[in-house]
Each structure stands twice: as structure tokens, then as C-alpha cells.
Amino acid sequence: MNREELKAAITGKWPSAVWEEGNEWATLLGEPEPFPHMMTLLRQDPDLQMDYLFCMTCVDWKTHLTMVYHLRSMAHRHELTVKVKLDRTNPQIETVSHLWRTAEFHEREVYEMFGVRFLNHPDLRLLILPEGWEGKFPLRKDFEDPVNMIRL
Amino acid sequence: MGVIRYLRDIWRGAVSLARGMRRTLYYFLRPKEIITQQYPDNRLTLNLPERFKGEVVMPHNENNEHRCTGCQACELACPNGSLKVIYKYEITAEGKKKKAIDKLVYHLELCTMCNLCIEACPSDAIKMAQTFEHSVFDRSQLIKILNKPGSKIMEGVE
Amino acid sequence: MGAASLIMLMLAGFTFAGMAIFISSLLNKGSVNRQKGEPYECGIPTKGKTWIQFNVGYYLFALIFLIFDVELIFLFPWAVAAKQTGWLALWEMVIFLLILFLGFLYAHKKGALKWM
Amino acid sequence: MWSFQQAAQQIHEWLSERMSAGWALALEMVLAGLMAIGLFAMLGLILVLMERKVSARMQVRLGPNRVGPKGMLQTAADTLKLLLKEGLTPDGADKWLFHAAPIMAIVVSMLLLAPIAFAMDFQLWDVNIGVLYVSAMSSLMVISILMAGWASNSKYSLLGAMRSGAQIVSYELSAGLSVLTVVTLTGSLQISEIIRSQADGWWIFKGHVPVWIAFVIFIIAITAETNRAPFDLAEAESELTAGFHTEYSGIKFALFFLAEYINVFVLCGIGATLFLGGPMPFHIGSWEGLNRIMDWIPSSVWFFGKTFLLIFVIMWFRWTFPRLRIDQLLNLEWKYLLPLGMVNVLLAALIAIKGWHF
Amino acid sequence: MYHETEILETRTDAEGHEWMTINVGPQHPATHGVLHLVITLDGETIVKVDPHLGYIHRSIEKMCESLSYRQFIYVTSRMDYLSAHINNHGCALCVEKGLQVEVPPRAQVIRVLMDELTRIASHELWWGAMAMDLGAFTPFFYAFREREMINDIMEETCGARLTMNYMVPGGVMHDIHPNFQRRVKEFLKDYKRKISEYDEVVTENIIFQNRMKGIGILSPEDAISYGCSGPVARGSGVHCDVRKHYPYEIYSSLQFDEVLESGGDCFARYLVRMREMKESVRIIEQLIDNIPEGDFQAKTKAVLKLPKGEFYSKVETARGEFGVYIVSDGGTTPYRIKFRSPGFSNLSVLDKLARGNKIGDLVAIMGTLDLVIPDIDR
Known part of the structure; x- marks a missing residue:
């Protein structure tokens, strides 16, 4: 399916879909509340079958955080971006690690780098950063580390 | 079976x-x-390719002149801040103030040999040398000043 | 030189090892560092105890070995005498080994030789 | 022709003339002990250098070539370095066992020297159960490894020791069975007797298929017994860093290292004696001229030549093969080598009884 | 699923076996870098593997936020240092996508040639290191002998051996060295002879085959779910070669096969890489005599500015799919940059593959996953 067909197909199955324009791939905007159902649909629907989460990250927009999920269907070869806006002070979102196992590691990374709490994640603890780093989120824009950061 | x-x-x-x-x-x-190269013994015959990026140097001619105008393009191009231009103002013959380098400080310990400074330099003042034996006992010895003492800018380089 | 050489060799072994360790202790001067006493585990302090009740897999082999080793001891005198005793020795040993082999097959079928 | 045998005889006579029998024996023993120590040190230096050179050549590189002419003194320098190193003892270790283990390893490999015939009729102890003695002694090697691994209080060491326990013990059987084929053919356990039985041809030539099979099994078994690759699971460095001697440093580590090489030497010497005639020269039936030339080469040269050939084969294994996994290692023994060895002994007995060997 | 608190202590299972927790790494011969695995063992059998990362974490993503679009490419060489050139390629592609620059054909061909040489070099190193993990030392030197020839070719053209820094947005930094074509051809001739030696020493070896076959079986479903890519996923029969399915540069016009194996075990992953080297040779042979004339670099502005928006580009490195995700706010530096490194996803499958196997198998599995730690930590 190309981009427009994919959009139409998803809108048919998920009528409340909101689309963001101007990107390379179709970009679906999600809300934290119905997000798990939407992801389950994307993963399990035989027409969509987005079984490959090839990239997952978070962007700090200073006012809010945006989770970005890049999905691909290995069978149909179409790609989709899902974005979810999160509250910056208390970011919480449902985990997707039961749908895509790779998300388990990626969510741990996002957890320690951005402080997003993934609900129902099986093993949410620090992956890369050493013990005792909780509370400081290196990839947020306001992170400062006078020792290890070199400003150019 | x-x-x-x-x-x-x-x-x-x-x-x-x-x-x-x-x-x-x-x-x-x-x-x-056997393919072993006996390194310190073959130092004299060791031939490095001319593009090998060993360290940044500033060539001087026999009159102790270089081509650097102090434009800071290299400093801006460097991803790690390995190059620092410390400049001064010289009074030219016509009595005008002209920007020139006092020192071009090169931090070899930060350099990743990415060649961006050489690409960025508008007057071809710096180039990569083929030296590679950079180990020293003290890290501060890796901070080098590229222009030789008493050197000045070559005639005609703007 | 006879059996006395065993004592001599044993003493030589002790002397050799003892001298080496002694000379080494004279030559090096130790420094005190608490981390030197840590058991090596790739630089991470070890967790849990080391001397644990180990998985039985290793010991099973030792047990089976014991059975076969005793059998091997029986074979040694037989092997020396086999040439003189002739056919009788061969048949006896065939039967002996057959029984042993059956035992071996049993152990194999029971999974005693499977690594766990 | 000068030989070890004559030299020993002369020293014995010289000493007997000058003092009482007891003193003479005591002095002889001291001399022999010093020689054993000297042999130990020399073998250690030579074998380590040989290993490094052999591996280097196989790996298309030069190997040690800086210390001394062609790097000959490299191992001496290494030994000096290890002597100067501090020996650490982990805090939680069982101190007594920890220090005793390397000494034990050295003593065991020293004791293994007793029945080796370094030259014709030149043995420390020509015991009538020589082959059995070697089997018995070589199984003691595992004890020092178990001691070292257990005492270190390190998990890597413990795993290594446990592995070697299962491994050495298993391959003991195959080594024993393959030795038995030669014993069956000879009808004696005495080393000198076995050497004499090969005067008209080595067992590898006149023993037919069973001896060939036994020889292969023996080589595999001694590789495993001495913890050499591809059976070096006790010290598998990519899995257990250094296995049972992870915690050993300085000279104690060197002693383990040395003991391993000496064990390789001794067991290869036994293999050379049983299958390749030991100090016995190479003879071809009626070719008198050739036989005379062969006799002219001293018997000790024959022995060391054959032994080093076998050592080279074992090194060759090490630098070619990947390591086996522990269960595959035991499978190889219990499913292939042991049944083959058992059948092979019977085959050898059949040949011995029918007199089919030459 | 076990939690951290549980695995700290040695545990006893229902049958009375005591479990042992053992640290493998960060200083361990088998981890090829500073990977720290906490392994729970029952005897020799692995109950759980828990990777602890970050020993070489430099936060490259954060660093890139303060670097310009020309500068950040060179930092990415330090991620997957074995396919540094392909990493740079991915970044350059992403910047070019944002700038909408057309790369001259000569530059495209040079880039692809360098990519494939890098891939061979990377697989060579993997091959030697993996054989060494399994206890065979000698293949390591044979592999390095051939790798050295590639490095020499690289050094001549790019000026460096490992982190070449040869990419610039819009092309490559220099033109190829005059000797380049001749030396590559010499290398290929020699290499095709040498690669049969590899089979003799390692592939056909019975010990090696027994160590690899049936170990660490990864099903295609798991490979997809765990986000595996590259030879790891292709060993399970997953069609995931970016060069084939999302072609970039001139890959769509080249003749080469996507290497697939169906076994999913260590040996399948091994064979995929071995065959991939031969495919790379094939690609190089097609291109080496057909380098088009022309510019090696497109004209770009001195200061690059990407328009506001998001850009994603992916390339196939030696380890799998490498993605670059740039969020731009219209400035001279990326607002946020995310590298989808193949090693990170490939590592996450380690626990699943290792469970129930022996310690010796763990080494084989890690070897065939081909982990490069800076790539995982970033």
C-alpha cells in the first residue's frame, strides 16, 4: 500500500485517526488514552500487519514530549509513523513491549533518557546509565552536566 | 545401518x-x-599514502611565512573544538588595522582527523601531515601551536 | 635406581616449586590494595556465594568413570596374560566386556551420559 | 658411542669406589634430582618457545624474535618477569589449598618422569608395572586442578575445575584402553620390555589396524588429559577467562603453566615409547646399511625426536581447531572413543593370540 | 520474567539445584568490548542473561544536537566503528534528503564501492573474532591478513583505515586515488582464492559445525518482533535487506542477491555472512570498471540548513539496518537526532537465544550476533 491507501485503510478501521501532514511517511497522531488499542490494531489487523517496530524514540519539545514510533509491515512493505504527545512533567504511556519485543529495550532507553514511564512494562529499569541516575534525563533539552558535557 | x-x-x-x-x-x-611487519625497524622504509591523516600542520616557507589569515573557518568547521585561533590586529604598511593570527592552537588530543578544517580553509594554510607517532607521556604536550614563532603571513594571501 | 627415585623426584618437585615461590617472594615487593583480594569477575564485585551445591551433572560422570576404571584395572592383568592364555582369555573378556557394554547401554538409555 | 647409560654407569662406579654404597646412592639421588630439576626448567623454556614459534608460523606471523637470537631467550625473559610479579591471593580463598595446588601440580608431573626411558636402558625406575604407574599418576593431575579451582573462591575457577574434573576423568579411560592394546601385544607392563619388543619394528608399523586406532585414540586422550585445545575447557579463555587458574598470578601461575607443558612432554614420551618405539632406532628388516646408520644416531635423540614430533602434533591440533563444548567433549569420549577402544582391545587380543602381527 | 532483586542472590530451584550468578564482562575476552552480562547459571546451563550496557555510552545523540550537519556525520563513525563508512553514508543520505541535493553518479558509485569494501572488512573481522571465541586462534590472523589489504586501499583513498570520514553531504570528500581500481582488482583476485581457505579451516570443520548447528535458534516471528535486522534476521529467513527492499543510491540497478538462510541457528547466521562477503565481491566487480566520470561532490552551501521537519533514512550496514532520524527546527544543527542502531535490537534477542544453552553456546551466539558495543551504547 502506498501512503494514501494506507491512510484510507487505517481511517476505515480507526475512524478517529488524526493525521499529521508534511512528512515522508503517513503520520498518525495518537492520544495516550486509546493508544494501546490503536497499536494492537496496527499490529494485529491482517491488512495492516505492522509487525516491525524499527525505530522508537522520544523528542523533547520543551513544552511537551512526543513519542515517535516507526512501524513497518514486513509482509506488505508499508511504513507508518505514530506520534503521541505526552505531558512533560509526568510523562506516562502504556508499553508496547508485548506487541513488539524490541520495544522492551527501546522503552528502557527512553525511560532513562527522557523519563517517560511505561505502564505495565515487564522490567523497567536503567539499561545504559549507571545506578543512581534516576531523576536526571540526559536527552531532555534542559539537562546540564557541567563535568561531562563540552559546549562548543 | x-x-x-x-x-x-x-x-x-x-x-x-x-x-x-x-x-x-x-x-x-x-x-x-609471513606478513608481519617489524614496525620500529622498518621505520625508514615505511611509506604512508599521501592522503594519510596524521595531524594538522601549517606549512611555512623558507622565509618563515604561512598562509593563514586568521579567518576562523577551521575553528568553526571543527566538530570537537580542536582548533582555536587566537588573533591580533596588525598595522599594515598603509596604516590600516588588519586581523592576523597570534597563535593557532591545535589540540591533537581532541582531534579526530576528520579533515573538515582542511576542507574549510579558504587559503590552504593548513594541511594534514603523515606523522603518526604521537604518543607522549604528558597530555599537555599534545596541545600544539601551529604557526612558528615570529612567522608572518605570506604576501598576497587574503 | 628403583623405587627410591620416587622419593627423590617428589623431593625434587617440592624443592623446585618451593624454591620458585621463595625466590619470587624475595624479589617482589607487594603493595596493599583492598581490591587485590577480590576474586576476578570481570571487574564487577561478585554477587552471591561461590561455593554452592553444584549441579549433579559433573559428578555423574565421575561415578560412571569409577565403574569403568575398576573394569580397566581388571583389564591390565588380562592384557599381560592374554597372549599366553589364548582363546579362553579372549572369550572371557568378550563376555566381560559385553556385560559391561550392556551396563553402559543401560546408563546411556537412562540418560546418565546426557549432559544437563 | 657415548650414551646416557654409560655415563650413568661410570658415575655409579666412580662414586662406589670412593664411598660406601649408602652414600653413593644418596649422592646419585641428589644428582638425579638436580638433573630432573634441570630437565624441568629446560623443557619449560623449550616447549613454550616451540609453542609460540609453531603457532606463529601457522598464523603467518613471526612470533617472538626480539629477546636473544631469533627470540630464543623470550621464555627466559618471561620467566623472569613472572618471578618478579606479585602473587595475589583472593580474600575468600582457602589459603592452604590455594598455595598447595601449584606445588601439587609440579610434584605430580615430576613423579611422572620416573618410568620414562630417555635413552636405551636409561630409566630412573624400571618398574614392572610402568604403564599402569603412568596411568595412575596422570590421573592425579586432575586433583591439583580441582584444588586450584575450588580453593580460589572464584566462580570462573570453580566452573573450570568442575569441567576438568569430568573431562580428565573421562579421557583417562580411553588413554588406558589404548595403552592396553600395546600391552596385549607385548604381554608386559614394563616400559623397558615394551621398548625391547619393538627392536624389529615399532608397534605402529607391525601392529595393524588396532594399533593405529589405539594411537589416534591415545593422542586424542592425552590432548584432553593435559587440558590442551581443542579440549582446554578447564581454561577456556573465551568462556571462563582463564578457568581454574584465573586467580593465580606470578610464579604460581607459571608453575601451573610449566606443569601443563611437562605433562604434555611426559605423556607424549609415553606415546612415543609405546607406539613409536621410544629410544629404539628405525629399522627396516634386512637393509643392513640403513639400519647401521640408524643405530649410529644416539637412542636419546630418537626418543626426543619422536616425543617432539608428537608434541608438534598436539600443538598443531591446538592452532587449528576450535574448542569443543563440554557435552560434546563427553559425548566424544563416551559415545565414540570408549566403545571404539573397548572393541579395539579385543581386536588387539585377537591379533596377539593369532600371532598376526609381524 | 525475573527481576533484578531476584537474580542478585543465588537461588535454588525446585529440584534443589543452586543457581549461580556470574558476571561476564565488561572485561572479558568474549565480549569484544565493554559489554556486561549478568548470567544466572544452573550448573553450566544458562537460566537468564541480563545485559548491562553503557560502559562506552557517549551520548552521541546529544552531542549531535550541538553539531552542524557537516560535523555530525563524523561522530557517527565512532558508533559502529567496523562499518564506519556505512554509518556515515546513512547520515549523509539523511542530510541530502533534507537538502534535496542530487548526488553525482560518480560519487554514488564510489560510495557504494566503499560500502561494500567496508562490509567485507567488517565481516572479515567478525569471522576471525568469532572463530577465536570458539577457541580457534589461527583464523583470526587469516582474516586480518585480508582485512589489512582493504584497510590499505581505504587508507590510500580516504586517508584513514578505520574511521574514514570520507562522506560529505552531497558526495565524497576526495576523488578516488589513481591506484584505487588497480588495487581493488588485485585484492579481489587474491580474496577469491583465500575465501576457500576459510571453508577449509572453519566452515567445514566438524567441531565448528557441531558448535553452531541447532544452537540459538531464532524463529522468523521472533526475529521480526525483536526488531532484528541484517544477517541475524536473514539467517532466520526474514527478507530485510535494505539494499534490496528500500534501495538507495545505485543499488536498484545492481545485480546481487539478498542472502537468506532458513535455519535461524548460529550456523545459518554464519553462512549468511560468509555468502554476503561473496555478494559484496560481486557488487564490487560490477562497479569497479564502471565508475562514471564527473564530479565527486555536488555543490552545497557552506552552511547547511535543513528545512523544518523530520527526515529518516536507512542503510544496510554490516550488522543490519541503520536508521537516522533527524528532527529539524530549521536551524543549522539538528533539533533531535536518533540513530536506530542494528546492534541494539540484535542484542535484545540475546537473552532469548541463550536461555537453556551452555556457557560455550553463549559465546557462539554472541559471536554470530556480531555485537559491536559502541554501536549498542552509542
Whole structure:
């Protein structure tokens, strides 16, 4: 399916879909509340079958955080971006690690780098950063580390 | 049947091992294949390709002149802040103030040899040298000043 | 030189090892560092105890070995005498080994030789 | 022709003339002990250098070539370095066992020297159960490894020791069975007797298929017994860093290292004696001229030549093969080598009884 | 699923076996870098593997936020240092996508040639290191002998051996060295002869085959779910070669096969890489005599500015799919940059593959996953 067909197909199955324009791939905007159902649909629907989460990250927009999920269907070869806006002070979102196992590691990374709490994640603890780093989120824009950061 | 297969497995395994042993014996018996380079001994004959990026240097001509105008393009191009231009103002013959370098400080310990500064330099003042033996006992010795003492800018370089 | 050489060799072994360790202790001067006493585990302090009740897999082999080793001891005198005793020795040993082999097959079928 | 045998005889006579029998024996023993120590040190230096050179050549590189002419003194320099190193003892270790283990390893490999015939009729102890003695002694090697691994209080060491326990013990059987084929053919356990039985041809030539099979099994078994690759699971460096001697440093580590090489030497010497005639020169039936030339080469040269040939084969294994996994290692023994060895002994007995060997 | 608190202590299972927790790494011969695995063992059998990362974490993503679009490419060489050139390629592609620059054909061909040489070099190193993990030392030197020839070719053209820094947005930094074509051809001739030695020493070896076959079986479903890519996923029969399915540069016009194996075990992953080297040779042979004339670099502005928006580009490195995700706010530096490194996803499958296997198998599995630690930590 190309981009427009994919959009139409998803809108048919998920009528409340909101689309963001101007990107390379179709970009679906999600809300934290119905997000798990939407992801389950994307993963399990035989027409969509987005079984490959090839990239997952978070962007700090200073006012809010945006989770970005890049999905691909290995069978149909179409790609989709899902974005979810999160509250910056208390970011919480449902985990997707039961749908895509790779998300388990990626969510741990996002957890320690951005402080997003993934609900129902099986093993949410620090992956890369050493013990005792909780509370400081290196990839947020306001992170400062006078020792290890070199400003150019 | 079982016994035959059992013995055949042994035979096949033995043959596969023997083939590997033949290859190692081949090299054992052929000292010509040895590829070791005896590094400190062959230093004199060591030929590095002309593009090899060893460190940034600033060529001077015989009159102790370089081509650097102090434009700071290299400093801006460097991803790690390895280059710092410390400049001064010189009074030219016409009595005008002109920007020139006092020192071009080069931090070899930060440099990743990415060649961006050389690409960025508008007057070809710096280039990569083929030296590679940079180890020193003190890290501060890696901070180098590229322009030689008392050097000045070459005529005609803007 | 006879059996006395065993004592001599044993003493030589002790002397050799003892001298080496002694000379080494004279030559090096130790420094005190608490981390030197840590058991090596790739630079991470070890967790849990080391001397644990180990998985039985290793010991099973030792047990089976014992059975076969005793059998091997029987084979030694037989092997020396086999040439003189002739056919009788061969048949006896065939039967002996057959029984042993059956035992071996039993152990194999029971999975005693399977690594766990 | 000068030989070890004559030299020993002369020293014995010289000493007996000058003092009482007891003193003479005591002095002889001291001399022999010093020689054993000297042999130990020399073998250690030579074998380590040989290993490094052999591996280097197989790996298309030069190997040690800086210390001394052609790097000959490299191992001496290494030994000096290890002597100067501090020996660490982990805090939680069982101190007594920890220090005793390397000494034990050295003593065991020293004891293994007793029945080796370094030259014709030149043995420390020509015991009538020589082969059995070697089997018995070589199984003691595992004890020092178990001691070292257990005492270190390190998990890597413990795993290595446990592995070697299962491994050495298993391959003991195959080594024993393959030795038995030669014993069956000879009808004696005495080393000198076995050497004499090969005067008209080595067992590898006149023993037919069973001896060939036994020889292969023996080589595999001694590789495993001495913890050499591809059976070096006790010290598998990519899995257990250094296995049972992870915690050993300085000279204690060197002692383990040395003991391993000496064990390789001794067991290869036994293999050379049983299958390749030991100090017995190479003879071809009626070719008198050739036989005379062969006799002219001293018997000790024959022995060391054959032994080093076998050592080279074992090194060759090490630098060619990947390591086996522990269950494959035991499978190889219990499913292939042991049944084959058992059948092979019977085959050898059949040949011995029918007199089919030459 | 076990939690951290549980695995700290040695545990006893229902049958009375005591479990042992053992640290493998960060200083361990088998981890090829500073990977720290906490392994729970029952005897020799692995109950759980828990990777602890971050020993070489430099936060490259954060660093890139303060670097310009020309500068950040060179930092990415330090991620997957074995396919540094392909990493740079991915970044350059992403910047070019944002700038909408057309790369001259000569530059495209040079880039692809360098990519494939890098891939061979990377697989060579993997091959030697993996054989060394399994206890065979000698293949390591054979592999390095051939790798050295590639490095020499690289050094001549790019000026460096490992982190070449040869990419610039819009092309490559220099033109190829005059000797380049001749030396590559010499290398290929020699290499095709040498690669049969590899089979003799390692592939056909019975010990090696027994160590690899049936170990660490990864099903295609798991490979997809765990986000595996590259030879790891292709060993399970997953069609995931970016060069084939999302072609970039001139890959769509080249003749090469996507290497697939169906076994999913260590040996399948091994064979995929071995065959991939031969495919790379094939690609190089097609291109080496057909380098088009022309510019090696497109004209770009001195200061690059990407328009506001998001850009994603992916390339196939030696380890799998490498993605670059740039969020731009219209400035001279990326607002946020995310590298989808193949090693990170490939590592996550380690626990699943290792469970129930022996310690010796763990080494084989890690070897065939081909982990490069800076790539995982970033």
C-alpha cells in the first residue's frame, strides 16, 4: 500500500485517526488514552500487519514530549509513523513491549533518557546509565552536566 | 545401518579435521607467507599514502611565512573544538588595522582527523601531515601551536 | 635406581616449586590494595556465594568413570596374560566386556551420559 | 658411542669406589634430582618457545624474535618477569589449598618422569608395572586442578575445575584402553620390555589396524588429559577467562603453566615409547646399511625426536581447531572413543593370540 | 520474567539445584568490548542473561544536537566503528534528503564501492573474532591478513583505515586515488582464492559445525518482533535487506542477491555472512570498471540548513539496518537526532537465544550476533 491507501485503510478501521501532514511517511497522531488499542490494531489487523517496530524514540519539545514510533509491515512493505504527545512533567504511556519485543529495550532507553514511564512494562529499569541516575534525563533539552558535557 | 552411519560420521569428521590441519601445515611450511611487519625497524622504509591523516600542520616557507589569515573557518568547521585561533590586529604598511593570527592552537588530543578544517580553509594554510607517532607521556604536550614563532603571513594571501 | 627415585623426584618437585615461590617472594615487593583480594569477575564485585551445591551433572560422570576404571584395572592383568592364555582369555573378556557394554547401554538409555 | 647409560654407569662406579654404597646412592639421588630439576626448567623454556614459534608460523606471523637470537631467550625473559610479579591471593580463598595446588601440580608431573626411558636402558625406575604407574599418576593431575579451582573462591575457577574434573576423568579411560592394546601385544607392563619388543619394528608399523586406532585414540586422550585445545575447557579463555587458574598470578601461575607443558612432554614420551618405539632406532628388516646408520644416531635423540614430533602434533591440533563444548567433549569420549577402544582391545587380543602381527 | 532483586542472590530451584550468578564482562575476552552480562547459571546451563550496557555510552545523540550537519556525520563513525563508512553514508543520505541535493553518479558509485569494501572488512573481522571465541586462534590472523589489504586501499583513498570520514553531504570528500581500481582488482583476485581457505579451516570443520548447528535458534516471528535486522534476521529467513527492499543510491540497478538462510541457528547466521562477503565481491566487480566520470561532490552551501521537519533514512550496514532520524527546527544543527542502531535490537534477542544453552553456546551466539558495543551504547 502506498501512503494514501494506507491512510484510507487505517481511517476505515480507526475512524478517529488524526493525521499529521508534511512528512515522508503517513503520520498518525495518537492520544495516550486509546493508544494501546490503536497499536494492537496496527499490529494485529491482517491488512495492516505492522509487525516491525524499527525505530522508537522520544523528542523533547520543551513544552511537551512526543513519542515517535516507526512501524513497518514486513509482509506488505508499508511504513507508518505514530506520534503521541505526552505531558512533560509526568510523562506516562502504556508499553508496547508485548506487541513488539524490541520495544522492551527501546522503552528502557527512553525511560532513562527522557523519563517517560511505561505502564505495565515487564522490567523497567536503567539499561545504559549507571545506578543512581534516576531523576536526571540526559536527552531532555534542559539537562546540564557541567563535568561531562563540552559546549562548543 | 546404525553402525555404518556411526563409522561414516567418524570418517567424515576426521576428514574435515584433516583438511583444516592441512591448511595450517601449509602455512607452517611456508615462511614466505609471513606478513608481519617489524614496525620500529622498518621505520625508514615505511611509506604512508599521501592522503594519510596524521595531524594538522601549517606549512611555512623558507622565509618563515604561512598562509593563514586568521579567518576562523577551521575553528568553526571543527566538530570537537580542536582548533582555536587566537588573533591580533596588525598595522599594515598603509596604516590600516588588519586581523592576523597570534597563535593557532591545535589540540591533537581532541582531534579526530576528520579533515573538515582542511576542507574549510579558504587559503590552504593548513594541511594534514603523515606523522603518526604521537604518543607522549604528558597530555599537555599534545596541545600544539601551529604557526612558528615570529612567522608572518605570506604576501598576497587574503 | 628403583623405587627410591620416587622419593627423590617428589623431593625434587617440592624443592623446585618451593624454591620458585621463595625466590619470587624475595624479589617482589607487594603493595596493599583492598581490591587485590577480590576474586576476578570481570571487574564487577561478585554477587552471591561461590561455593554452592553444584549441579549433579559433573559428578555423574565421575561415578560412571569409577565403574569403568575398576573394569580397566581388571583389564591390565588380562592384557599381560592374554597372549599366553589364548582363546579362553579372549572369550572371557568378550563376555566381560559385553556385560559391561550392556551396563553402559543401560546408563546411556537412562540418560546418565546426557549432559544437563 | 657415548650414551646416557654409560655415563650413568661410570658415575655409579666412580662414586662406589670412593664411598660406601649408602652414600653413593644418596649422592646419585641428589644428582638425579638436580638433573630432573634441570630437565624441568629446560623443557619449560623449550616447549613454550616451540609453542609460540609453531603457532606463529601457522598464523603467518613471526612470533617472538626480539629477546636473544631469533627470540630464543623470550621464555627466559618471561620467566623472569613472572618471578618478579606479585602473587595475589583472593580474600575468600582457602589459603592452604590455594598455595598447595601449584606445588601439587609440579610434584605430580615430576613423579611422572620416573618410568620414562630417555635413552636405551636409561630409566630412573624400571618398574614392572610402568604403564599402569603412568596411568595412575596422570590421573592425579586432575586433583591439583580441582584444588586450584575450588580453593580460589572464584566462580570462573570453580566452573573450570568442575569441567576438568569430568573431562580428565573421562579421557583417562580411553588413554588406558589404548595403552592396553600395546600391552596385549607385548604381554608386559614394563616400559623397558615394551621398548625391547619393538627392536624389529615399532608397534605402529607391525601392529595393524588396532594399533593405529589405539594411537589416534591415545593422542586424542592425552590432548584432553593435559587440558590442551581443542579440549582446554578447564581454561577456556573465551568462556571462563582463564578457568581454574584465573586467580593465580606470578610464579604460581607459571608453575601451573610449566606443569601443563611437562605433562604434555611426559605423556607424549609415553606415546612415543609405546607406539613409536621410544629410544629404539628405525629399522627396516634386512637393509643392513640403513639400519647401521640408524643405530649410529644416539637412542636419546630418537626418543626426543619422536616425543617432539608428537608434541608438534598436539600443538598443531591446538592452532587449528576450535574448542569443543563440554557435552560434546563427553559425548566424544563416551559415545565414540570408549566403545571404539573397548572393541579395539579385543581386536588387539585377537591379533596377539593369532600371532598376526609381524 | 525475573527481576533484578531476584537474580542478585543465588537461588535454588525446585529440584534443589543452586543457581549461580556470574558476571561476564565488561572485561572479558568474549565480549569484544565493554559489554556486561549478568548470567544466572544452573550448573553450566544458562537460566537468564541480563545485559548491562553503557560502559562506552557517549551520548552521541546529544552531542549531535550541538553539531552542524557537516560535523555530525563524523561522530557517527565512532558508533559502529567496523562499518564506519556505512554509518556515515546513512547520515549523509539523511542530510541530502533534507537538502534535496542530487548526488553525482560518480560519487554514488564510489560510495557504494566503499560500502561494500567496508562490509567485507567488517565481516572479515567478525569471522576471525568469532572463530577465536570458539577457541580457534589461527583464523583470526587469516582474516586480518585480508582485512589489512582493504584497510590499505581505504587508507590510500580516504586517508584513514578505520574511521574514514570520507562522506560529505552531497558526495565524497576526495576523488578516488589513481591506484584505487588497480588495487581493488588485485585484492579481489587474491580474496577469491583465500575465501576457500576459510571453508577449509572453519566452515567445514566438524567441531565448528557441531558448535553452531541447532544452537540459538531464532524463529522468523521472533526475529521480526525483536526488531532484528541484517544477517541475524536473514539467517532466520526474514527478507530485510535494505539494499534490496528500500534501495538507495545505485543499488536498484545492481545485480546481487539478498542472502537468506532458513535455519535461524548460529550456523545459518554464519553462512549468511560468509555468502554476503561473496555478494559484496560481486557488487564490487560490477562497479569497479564502471565508475562514471564527473564530479565527486555536488555543490552545497557552506552552511547547511535543513528545512523544518523530520527526515529518516536507512542503510544496510554490516550488522543490519541503520536508521537516522533527524528532527529539524530549521536551524543549522539538528533539533533531535536518533540513530536506530542494528546492534541494539540484535542484542535484545540475546537473552532469548541463550536461555537453556551452555556457557560455550553463549559465546557462539554472541559471536554470530556480531555485537559491536559502541554501536549498542552509542
